[in-house]
Amino acid sequence: MPDQSFKFKQFSIRQNHAAMKVNTDSVLLGAWAASMMTGQEKRLLDIGTGTGLLLLMLMQKNIDMLADAVEVDEEACKDAAFNFEQQSNQINLHCIDIANFIHEPNESYDIIISNPPYFEPINIDKTNNKQLPDTHRSTARFHDSLPFEALAQAGRLLNKLGIFFLIIPIQFLQEIETCFQNYGLFKHYYTFVKTLENKEVSRVLCKFGKEGVQFSQDQLILYHQNNIKTTPYQNLVADYYL
Numbered sequence: 001m002p003d004q005s006f007k008f009k010q011f012s013i014r015q016n017h018a019a020m021k022v023n024t025d026s027v028l029l030g031a032w033a034a035s036m037m038t039g040q041e042k043r044l045l046d047i048g049t050g051t052g053l054l055l056l057m058l059m060q061k062n063i064d065m066l067a068d069a070v071e072v073d074e075e076a077c078k079d080a081a082f083n084f085e086q087q088s089n090q091i092n093l094h095c096i097d098i099a100n101f102i103h104e105p106n107e108s109y110d111i112i113i114s115n116p117p118y119f120e121p122i123n124i125d126k127t128n129n130k131q132l133p134d135t136h137r138s139t140a141r142f143h144d145s146l147p148f149e150a151l152a153q154a155g156r157l158l159n160k161l162g163i164f165f166l167i168i169p170i171q172f173l174q175e176i177e178t179c180f181q182n183y184g185l186f187k188h189y190y191t192f193v194k195t196l197e198n199k200e201v202s203r204v205l206c207k208f209g210k211e212g213v214q215f216s217q218d219q220l221i222l223y224h225q226n227n228i229k230t231t232p233y234q235n236l237v238a239d240y241y242l
Contacts, residue, residue, distance in 0.1 A: 004016050004021070006021070006022040007242060008057075008240045008241065008242065009239065009240055009241070009242055010060055011056050011060070011083075011086075012083075012086070013052070013053050013056070013079075013083055014051070014082050014083055015051050015079055016078075016079060017075040017076065017078045017079045018050050018051045018073070018075060018076040018078075018080075019073065019075065019076065020050050020051075020076070020117070021051075022051065024222075025115055025167050025203060026050075026053050026054060026115050026167075027057075027237055027240060027241070028167060028203070028205065028236070028237075029054060029113065029115050029165065029166070029167040029205060030053060030054045030057030030058060030113075030240070031057065031236045031237045031239070031240060032167075032191060032205045032236065033054075033057075033058060033111070033113055033165040033207075034057055034058050034060070034061040034239075035236065036163070036165075036189075036207065037061050037062060037111070039061065039062050040062075041062055041065055041110035041111055042065060042066065042110055043065065043066050043067070043068075043107055043108070043109045043110050043111075044058060044059070044065050044067040044068070044109060044110065044111045044112075044113070045067070045068045045069075045070070045109045045111070045112045045113070045154070045157060046067065046068070046069045046070065046112075046113050046114065047070050047098050047113070047114040047116075047151060047154055048070065048071060048072075048098070048114055048115065048116060048117065049069035049070060049071045049076075049080050049093070050071065050073075050076050050079075050080065050115075051076065051079045051080055051083055052069060052079070052080040052083040052084055052091070052093075053083075054113050054114075054115065055067050055069055055084075055091055055113075056083065056084075056087055056088070057240060058111065058113065059087075059088060059090070059091075060239065060240075063088075064090075065090065066090050066091075066092075067088075067090060067091045067092070068091070068092050068094060068101075068109075069084070069091055069092070069094065070094045070096065070097075070098050070101045071093070071094070071095060072095070072096065072097045072098075074095060077093060077095040080093055081093055098150050098151075098154055099150055099153075101154075102153055102154050102157060108157060108158060108162065109157050109158055109159065109162055110158075110159060110161075110162050111162065111163055111164075111165065112154060112155065112157065112158060112162065112163075112164045112165070113164075113165045113166065114151055114164075114165075114166045115166065115167055116148070116151060116166060116168065118168065118172060148172070148175060148176045148179045148180075149179055151164075151166070151176075151179075151180075152176075152179045152180045152182065152183040152185060153183060155180065155183055155184070155185045155208070155210070156183070156184075158185075158209070158210055160210055160211065161209070161210075161211065162209065162210060163188070163207060163209050164180075164185060164206075164207070164208040164209065165205075165206070165207055165208075166205075166206050166208075167203055167204070167205050167206070168203070168204055168206065169202065169203060169204075170192070170200075170201045170202060170203065170204055173190075173204050173206075176206070180208050184210060185208040185209065185210060186208060186209060186210070186211065186212045186213065187206070187207075187208055187215055188207040188208060188209050188213050188215065188216075189206075189207040189215070189216050189217065190204050190205065190206055190207070190215075190216075190217040190218075191204070191217070191218050191219065191220050192204055192217065192218070192219045192220070193205060193219075193221075193222065194219065194220070194221045194222065195221075195222050195223055196221065196222070196223055196224075196225065197224075197225075201219075205220075220232055220233060220236070221233070
């Protein structure tokens with residue numbers, strides 16, 4: 001199998017087996033969450049870790065953190081295990097469903113982060129013009145495999161001042177906001193993401209916590225019309241992209 005590694009400034013991500021490769025959403029979330037870290041965080045949990053990218057991005061900000069990575073897909077776990085072995089001995093990989101993980105005895109976390117799957121994949125059978133399920137990619141991309149309620153339940157693993165970071169499509173914002181609120185998680189900060197100035201908001205970077213605070217929000221535009229990164233986007237990802 002040819003090497004499909006994606007190289008960042010301080011680490012590389014092997015992605016030979018994982019259905020979901022390195023993508024803009026994950027890099028955005030990792031960089032955005034890292035920008036809000038104080039550097040004093042001690043424990044970190046990544047739900048649906050995939051290749052392990054988010055953990056490695058956040059641990060670049062604080063190399064002394066201890067981390068747990070939860071991933072249900074066995075193929076993705078192969079890549080995550082390899083990437084963690086190359087980069088850090090402070091990450092424990094758990095190849096189980098988050099619903100099972102949250103019932104295991106564990107510590108409370110300063111940060112929980114997740115890039116939940118949300119697209120239902122379609123595999124087209126062109127011969128019969130039928131749509132067939134792609135099970136492997138479905139696990140990675142369809143949000144039924146990691147329902148928002150499971151994420152909200154995982155919020156109980158946060159310590160009192162802990163923070164939950166995630167990125168979601170704009171159409172799911174109300175759903176996840178209501179779900180998190182039902183489990184005692186309050187919205188702290190949203191960044192609404194546009195690819196271009198004249199486009200609609202497509203993604204929302206979300207910060208939730210157990211304590212109610214004054215809510216804030218802003219907007220991030222990724223590209224100019226000539227496909228050049230905007231200065232705010234360049235600054236956000238500068239520590240990661242080559």
